Amino acid sequence: MSKVFVNIGLSLDGYMAPEGMSIENWDRPDYKNWGAKWGTLMSWILKQQYFRESLKFGPGGETGPVNDMLRNTMERSGAGIMGKRMFDAGERSWPEEAPFHTPVYVLTHEKREPWVRPGGTTFHFFNDGPASALEKARESAGGRDIRISGGADVIQQYLNMGVIDELEIALAPVLFGSGRRLFENLHEAVPQFRVDKVLNTPDATHLRYVRA
């Protein structure tokens, strides 16, 4: 059966995104310094060969255990789910060949025809809520795993539904001070996890938790 997993970058003080990083300020990365902060959060991934290749950033890059982890994350994924805000930002940032190569369910109230990208990514705009989106994702994942991509509010909803099997966090040694917190709005009975694996690098500490 498909596992449901989260794989995200997080600042040391618990933010998935710095304050000011929103679609309105996409062309103003100096606004509240969000661009530099985001860059620090993501510096580990920009160095990886698999990521560079996947986003057509050109050749080169690291090929060690972090790169293997990235490749594994991509290869295990049979479907994805994301929020509308994350999609909106991605729509402006991803290359034509969006880096998912699976169906991706976008949680939104907007009605829109599926958006088919070269390379195997199709975005489905889904209006029936997170539980129903997860069902659709399971159907289309073909036994592979389902990635809850974000944003924070979407991850919170699935955590509260108790369906997240694995939580993979790249904890970057940066303090944002403000932004969108990952761990917020959790219900009292939120599921518990155990540490499965930790891989430390100077750019990020890769923490992997699985359901306890």
Add this chain to the structure above:
Amino acid sequence: MSKVFVNIGLSLDGYMAPEGMSIENWDRPDYKNWGAKWGTLMSWILKQQYFRESLKFGPGGETGPVNDMLRNTMERSGAGIMGKRMFDAGERSWPEEAPFHTPVYVLTHEKREPWVRPGGTTFHFFNDGPASALEKARESAGGRDIRISGGADVIQQYLNMGVIDELEIALAPVLFGSGRRLFENLHEAVPQFRVDKVLNTPDATHLRYVRA
């Protein structure tokens, strides 16, 4: 010169203490389940030989690298600083021989004579604010290091003053859902850190950061 360091336990969702853990509910650990949550956060330390010996919990306990780390934390400390709420809780919980063995400056508005404990701990009740307390701690630390013990609000003040050299976090794989956050109320220009060392165990991931 003395280093200023923080060494604390933190829940995966960023809380130093669960909701409901306050002096009013000290005898009601079932209140909002704070006792069980706190126990999970602290389970790693309760197993360590050095901690058991230090708090007179009896013989036995682990003697590996985590235990060495604990001993090192104690031996490097020449003075401590804590908030009044942490002191109030400790006053009801520590054994007669309080586990610091150094001068400890308690930030408070209360006037009170120094409280001398057997074993070398003396609590000084300090009314002149955190900067002045740090000066006093430096004077009395004899070149050893200064530990900012907590709570969260006290650590936040010293982070914002830019005087924390090292941040040691035992990140426990538990979600509290609510409580007192460590990383909150930070100014924009909060100092940055780099990962110095990570030691992983099933009970906690020990993250050590130093000023970048």
